[in-house]
Amino acid sequence: MSFVYENLMGGKKGLTGFLILAALILVVFPVCLDLFRLNLVGKYLTYAFAAVSLVLLWGYGGTLSLGQGIFFGLGGYAMAMFLKLEASSPENTAIQSTPGIPDFMDWNQLTELPWFWVPFNSLTFTILAILIVPTVFAYVIGAAMFKRRVGGVYFAIITQVVAVILTVLIVGQQGFTGGINGITDLRTLNGWDITSDSAKYIFYFLNCFLLLGVIMLGRFILTSKFGRLLLAMRDKEDRVRFSGYDVSNFKIFIFCIAALMSAIGGAMFTLQVGFMSPSFVGIVPSIEMVIFCAIGGRMSLIGAVYGTLLINFGKTAFSESFPQLWLFLMGGLFIAVVMFFPNGLAGIWQDYGHHLTTRLQRAKKWLLLKFGAQPKTLAEDAS
Known part of the structure; x- marks a missing residue:
């Protein structure tokens, strides 16, 4: 019990904040909101996975990534590929020139399913891909950068460039990815209608429990010896290196953990919303995720969730009246928080x-x- 209380909940103060958040998203929102608004909250909470990951990576690790949309998108596309294949059975696509393949492939005159799509017929493989592919991709990026001691603003710019490259690749390869429209018309999960009201409630609560689990994982990391080393690396990296620790390996590890968390959020986004497109992969969503974290508090796992909810509620309300001004307001809010309330x-x-x-x-x-x-x-x- 003491392990759970201290390491997973963060003591009395952490447990109180955790229980308040759990009560809010598991009880208050479902009771007070209709299904449409609750589904919107579920979508907002998928972004919170990336915001929580940035607390570990940026707040405690001192490494700012402007490319968390990369991993959010990889997780979302992996889930979308499985759902799209299930919706593209020969019976459902009988009117196509080539039945049994996704509609956008048929429009682009493909005559067979690409080899890298074939394994996504399996839900087990898809879940493993959601967890492994973004983590491996983060390892490749992290090893290439951190082993050469590339950090700070240079690392932030490089992750931003990678997000741009991935977006251009997805848009350009329309026959394989759905292009600018993304992967849409997702209907069932192993024969279960994911557009039904009951499915939306189930996905909402599943999303909430996964988010709370990610917060507990983050608490465990931060209360461990590794968490103390993260703070030491952020403040005095050279001292940690001179003490005999391989700083680059620690940075790679936390970058991979952050990628994994973001990918889970992306997969849940696809299930909650019913599609995935490159608009959730590029620079704009990645910067928004940083703003969510900064507004909530880049040193607070639970604060990052509140920051995500606050900004997205504001975005929904404000953009209904002034859709062209929302980005300026969000940018101004971010600048104000950084200048006057740096801890959100x-x-x-x-x-x-x-x-x-x-x-x-x-x-x-x-x-x-x-x-x-x-x-x-x-x-x-x-x-």
Whole structure:
């Protein structure tokens, strides 16, 4: 129990924050929101996987990645490929020139399924691909950069360039990827209708439990010796290196963990929303994920979730009235947070929350004195 309490929940303070978040997304939102709005919240929470991963990578590891959309997209495309193959059975595609292949392949005059699509007929392979492919890709990028001590702004720019390259590749290879439209018309998962209301509720709760699990994994990493080394590397990398540790391996490891978390979010996005496109892979979504993390607090796993929800709720509400101005507002909000509240929402609570806590404690004492002592006095008088 002590292991769970201290390492997975982060002690009394961490457990309180975790339970409040769990109650909010598992009880309050499902009770108070209709299915359409709840599905929107589920979509927002898929972005929170990437925001939480950036807390580990950027907040504690000191490595800013502007390419988390890469891994979010890889996970999403892997799931979309499986769902698209199931929706492209010979019976469903009988009107095509080549039945049994996705419709966009038929439009681009492909006559057979490409070899790298074939394994995605298996759900087991797809789940493994969601977990392994982004992690391996992150390892290749990380090893190429960190082993040569490339970091800081140079690493951020390189990850941004990789996101651009991947986006261009997806758009350009329309016959294999669906191009700019992405992979759409996803209907069933092993014969189960994923567009039904019951499926949307199930995917929402599955998404929530996976997110809470990712937060617990992050807490475990941060409370371990590796977590303390992450902070040491962020503040005094040379000292850690001179102490005999291989800093590059630690950076590669946390980069791979961050990629894995983002990929899970991408796969859940495909299930929640029902499609995947290159618009969720490139520079803009990657920068938005950084903003989610910064607004919530780049040193707080739970704060990153609140930051994601706040920004996306604001985006939905504001863009309905001023769709062209939303990006300017989000950019201005990011600049304001960096300048005045560098630790985000979590930092504001840490700096000023004790005033509210003190007042609540005083109110509790006053209520106890006023209502708790009175019955005792009456009982004594009666005797």
